[in-house]
Amino acid sequence: MPSTNSSADTNVIVKPPLLAVLDSGAGGLPYLSYIHRHRPYGRYLYLADTEGFPYGSKSEEELIDLVSRRISCLQSRFNPDMVLIACNTASVVALSALRKRFSFPFVGVVPAVKPAAIKSKVRKIGLIATAETVVSSYTDNLIADFASDCMVIRYAGQELVEFVEHHFTSTTLAQRLEAVKPACRFFKAEGVDQLVLGCTHFIHLKDEFQSLLGPGIDVVDSVDGVGREVLRRLEDFNRGNTGNMQTDFSIYTTSETGSSSYAEFATFYGAGYAGVLTCP
Ligand code: DGL
Numbered sequence: 001m002p003s004t005n006s007s008a009d010t011n012v013i014v015k016p017p018l019l020a021v022l023d024s025g026a027g028g029l030p031y032l033s034y035i036h037r038h039r040p041y042g043r044y045l046y047l048a049d050t051e052g053f054p055y056g057s058k059s060e061e062e063l064i065d066l067v068s069r070r071i072s073c074l075q076s077r078f079n080p081d082m083v084l085i086a087c088n089t090a091s092v093v094a095l096s097a098l099r100k101r102f103s104f105p106f107v108g109v110v111p112a113v114k115p116a117a118i119k120s121k122v123r124k125i126g127l128i129a130t131a132e133t134v135v136s137s138y139t140d141n142l143i144a145d146f147a148s149d150c151m152v153i154r155y156a157g158q159e160l161v162e163f164v165e166h167h168f169t170s171t172t173l174a175q176r177l178e179a180v181k182p183a184c185r186f187f188k189a190e191g192v193d194q195l196v197l198g199c200t201h202f203i204h205l206k207d208e209f210q211s212l213l214g215p216g217i218d219v220v221d222s223v224d225g226v227g228r229e230v231l232r233r234l235e236d237f238n239r240g241n242t243g244n245m246q247t248d249f250s251i252y253t254t255s256e257t258g259s260s261s262y263a264e265f266a267t268f269y270g271a272g273y274a275g276v277l278t279c280p
Pocket of ligand 1: 023024025027028053054055056057086087088089090130133161198199200201
């Protein structure tokens with residue numbers, strides 16, 4: 001139970017709400033980093049589902065079952081107060097099923113088609129995402145609702161997801177630029193003026209995309225918008241609490257694979273690598 005002290009009692013340790021963040025791998029880390037930067041006092045748990053990776057090539061049924069099992073595991077082990085599904089694929093496919101099944105609040109991430117449509121002058125937008133996200137009916141509806149007068153050019157970048165997950169921490173800038181080159185060439189030839197990064201893994205390559213696409217194409221993601229929403233909702237849990245906030249930022253994986261790079265990611269983001277969480 002969080003303390004309800006409302007005076008400026010600095011001797012009281014307040015247990016802030018626990019935010020759990022799930023992605024198939026490293027893609028959700030920029031979101032949690034944004035949240036942690038703006039609210040360093042807090043309890044944050046990041047689960048990289050390295051055993052379930054990649055999500056983007058799974059069927060909808062498989063993915064709903066897998067993500068539900070991961071959330072059950074988080075619930076029984078940590079009982080989080082809120083969950084951020086920091087994965088476009090899992091959000092577009094499984095979020096409504098998760099909300100029906102679990103009682104804690106969820107925030108999801110979806111491709112930032114709406115802000116891109118607002119900014120596009122040529123009414124032509126690029127969307128790079130996983131194979132699952134580019135063909136999902138959720139994405140069709142998103143485009144129909146917020147970009148109906150734009151042409152949206154879709155590109156499935158599953159190889160690039162693998163690149164980020166397995167090689168990002170050991171690559172040079174030249175290798176990263178080389179990796180994004182085919183997609184950049186494609187979108188430039190299509191004449192878009194906005195590129196939506198509709199897979200969270202690609203946010204790690206945002207600078208590389210921007211540098212190859214040049215100033216005429218904006219690279220858009222949902223980190224700030226989603227980050228602000230989560231911060232607003234976290235503040236509601238602790239309204240009036242002014243004691244010393246307990247702090248923790250731990251990263252777990254669901255398999256040994258890639259754990260050395262998670263230790264590197266953890267160091268980079270000011271977190272601790274807490275090891276493998278064994279989930280059924
Ligand atoms: N990072 C995820 C997304 O935003 C999925 C990557 C994958 O596992 O295929 O869609």
